[in-house]
Amino acid sequence: MNAFSKLSISLFALLPWAVSAQHNSENPLSRAHSHNDYMQAAPFTLAHEHQFGSVEADVHFRNDTLYVAHDSRDISADRTFDKLYLQQIIKQISKNQGSIYKDKRRVMTLLIDLKTTYKATLPALVKALAPHEALLAPKGSVKVVLSGNTPPPAEFEQYPAFIFFDGRPGVSYTSGQAARLGMISQDFHKYSQWNGKGIPVEKDRKALVDAISQAHAMGKPFRFWASPDNINAWKVLMNLGADYINTDHVAELGTFLSGRKNAEYQSREFYKPYQPTYKNNDALGKVKNIILLIGDGMGLAQIHSGLTANRGELNLGKFLNIGFSKTASSDNYITDSAAGATAFATGNKTRNRAIGVDSNLVAVPSIIREVKATGRKSALISAGDITDATPAAFYAHRPERSQMDEIATDYLKEPVDVLIGGGYSHFAKTKTADSLKARGFGVSDNWNDLASMKAPFVLLDDKHTVSMLKGRGDFLKDSFQKALQSLQSNQKGFFMMAEGAQVDYGGHANIVPYVVTEMLDFDKLVGEALRFADSNGETLVIVTADHETGGLTLLDGNLKTGYVDGQFSTGDHTGIMVPVFAYGPHSLDFRGVYENTEIYRKMRAILK
Structure with missing residues (x-):
């Protein structure tokens, strides 16, 4: 018998294990x-x-x-x-x-x-x-x-x-x-x-x-x-x-x-999730702003690991309108981030590793073009490299995601008002940074410049897009607030995509503390989005994932102490459906089970 084939999944609270003095x-x-x-x-x-x-x-x-x-x-x-x-x-x-x-x-x-x-x-x-x-x-x-x-x-x-x-x-x-x-x-x-x-x-x-x-x-x-x-x-x-x-x-x-060191996480700090007012939550009225939050690699186990670590509470747990997205790409049962994000950004299923193109590798317009056509402003934020697959799908068109220098040059064709993340070297190497400056964009690779920058701007600081375990701090929250500050005065509204990129990294690495800390950081971003949505009643917040990463199973946990014990079945993505959470006007549209391309179509219909 292979022990792994017989595992029984349970969350239980027994006595903490003790070891004798001689052990x-x-x-x-x-x-x-x-x-x-x-x-x-x-x-x-x-x-x-x-x-x-x-x-x-x-x-x-x-x-x-x-x-x-x-x-x-x-x-x-x-x-x-x-x-x-x-x-x-x-x-x-x-x-x-x-x-x-x-x-x-x-x-x-x-x-x-x-x-x-x-x-x-x-x-x-x-x-x-x-x-x-x-x-x-x-x-x-x-x-x-x-x-x-x-x-x-x-x-x-x-x-x-x-x-x-x-x-x-x-x-x-x-x-x-x-x-x-x-x-x-x-x-x-x-x-x-x-x-x-x-x-x-x-x-x-x-x-x-x-x-x-x-x-x-x-x-x-x-x-x-x-x-x-x-x-x-x-x-x-x-x-x-x-x-x-x-x-x-x-x-x-x-x-x-x-693997015990990488399998266990014990939370030391806890936070109180935001309590939404549910203002216009089930309404079908006007949507001025759309905030799309993507937890890369975030499946139900990742969400529940965060919930367990925060003593049974998450901002994600406050949503009432929830659906499920089917994630397969055009050529594979298991998608990668490139094909997954292309589905959100363009409404097209494409091949794994392809960005902003259809299954025939022909470039297709992203939702950013639709956003601009309505007079709305736009922002893209990532806790990783901005030329990586997920954020790149919103502005680039390439058959191969590893073409990161070329992806950077594509930004010149479809820039947004606020771009924050890592990956400055690709913009510098290709002179994309210089071209943006010549167009009047603020461009910086220093996080300390964030407060003083005015839209349109690009801030890409690799030193500040490390993992939470290595001290990234409030990067996502601060980036989100800066984007709000830069965009919300626009009378027509805005579209913002912010990615919690490193939930995925932790899954690939098969490190539970990595996954949990990134999940908690992403959930705090969700809380900020809910708070903003309640401030005006015209903002739709959508939270989802491009795929699940790692095949995470929770073997044990303690909702009172914030202890999590997990086991991974793979170092890659899996093919399971991922949840879609929606809040605000038209959030009812996101209930049900549907293809990931429907997220684009629903957003596009709402934008009109």
């Missing part, structure tokens, strides 16, 4: 335990490559030799404990100059399940290990813990200090005996019959937590054996506080745990 909480992979490791295609090696904190080997003693096998009938002459484990451990410690891992703080547990009587097997094991005592805990970085047919606790002290034992909950150990325990383990089914879907019932959860807590009270890490083995179960076990996650799916668990 390395800094590296999530220290929690990984390779159950029946010898049954893997590459015993020890696969678990070690995935940086596991623990491996398990079943050992039989026969004819003066220690063999590794599940049952005695499976014993094979070439599968000895020395060959599969001891020599591999010696090799890795030598390679890492005295440590099992390059990170010398880490320890690997070698859990040896004695399948034959300890009276014969344990002396043989001690004899095999004794020459390598310096490599073993407490002196070295490999901790040998015995399970299965172990001696009674009263005999623990008879064995060398490098031999530890696997204890059981509910057993009364003396302090000396407890000192020889390497972990506490128990059969999961002793407490619960949970199958790994959803969460355990409360009675079972309490029993599981109590068992773990007993071990932690002794300062020992805890492991369940025979526990459910899928992504949802791993996450539940972590939340319960289990220190080792038992698995037969070494590669899958290794990937899951190694």
Whole structure:
């Protein structure tokens, strides 16, 4: 079974996971335990490559030799404990100059399940290990813990200090005996019959937590054996506080745990969304201004990740009129940003990578031309490169989105009153900046000039279009307010497109904190647009996405604390529909399910 194919999606609030004092909480992979490791295609090696904190080997003693096998009938002459484990451990410690891992703080547990009587097997094991005592805990970085047919606790002290034992909950150990325990383990089914879907019932959860807590009270890490083995179960076990996650799916668990840093986000700051008045929200009257906000790569999971991080509230959650846009391009089930934005900007389905052209790669007019024909002003804003696919579709006409220099020159043919983003180098290299200056446009690559610039102007500062995690700050909000200041005095109104470009970047990078912080920043922009719409009652706000990016799944979250845990299925776009939110007069027009090109047609009809 592939664990990823069996994942169960749930949002649950269990106890925060705890790790005993002897467990390395800094590296999530220290929690990984390779159950029946010898049954893997590459015993020890696969678990070690995935940086596991623990491996398990079943050992039989026969004819003066220690063999590794599940049952005695499976014993094979070439599968000895020395060959599969001891020599591999010696090799890795030598390679890492005295440590099992390059990170010398880490320890690997070698859990040896004695399948034959300890009276014969344990002396043989001690004899095999004794020459390598310096490599073993407490002196070295490999901790040998015995399970299965172990001696009674009263005999623990008879064995060398490098031999530890696997204890059981509910057993009364003396302090000396407890000192020889390497972990506490128990059969999961002793407490619960949970199958790994959803969460355990409360009675079972309490029993599981109590068992773990007993071990932690002794300062020992805890492991369940025979526990459910899928992504949802791993996450539940972590939340319960289990220190080792038992698995037969070494590669899958290794990937899951190694990605914890990029999978989890904990919000530290929260904001109160704007409360709309719903002035003219369902009216069909005059629309003076249209504000189109595009969250590039923003699907429902991205929206809900932001909502979770902000304790269950978003500006997007205030909309009443909501539809869904089908995003396929003319030549592919899964669109890219070029074809997706071309649909909004021109009403035409086109091929992936094409900008402002139809499926035959023939240039088609954008909505900016329609806007100008009505006497309205216009603005384009992006938290990314302004020659990138989404903003470019509103002014450029190229068969290939990577032609960014040529895209910059196209701006001379269809300029807007306010252009803010990144990508100045393309305007400078092609002399487009010089041509604009000659026409009377203000042109700058310095964010600090924003306040003093007067329309028409272009401000493209790459240093200020970094991610929110790297300090972009209020770029979108400030750009939006500057555009409003520059456009709203026009009696005929305006059209503004503002893009939260980097929700998409975070999805491509498969980094949940990147996605969430960009989503929250974009939602704050949505709040500013709603506030402005309420100030006049003649502004239509449309919020949508060109596509979803990353195939984001939310595995866990906490609406009280702002914690988010996500998993991605791809580093590219997906083909799912994306939501369309609308507010203000004619917002009812955007209900339903329709092709992305309909967004253009609806806006065009409203402009007239």
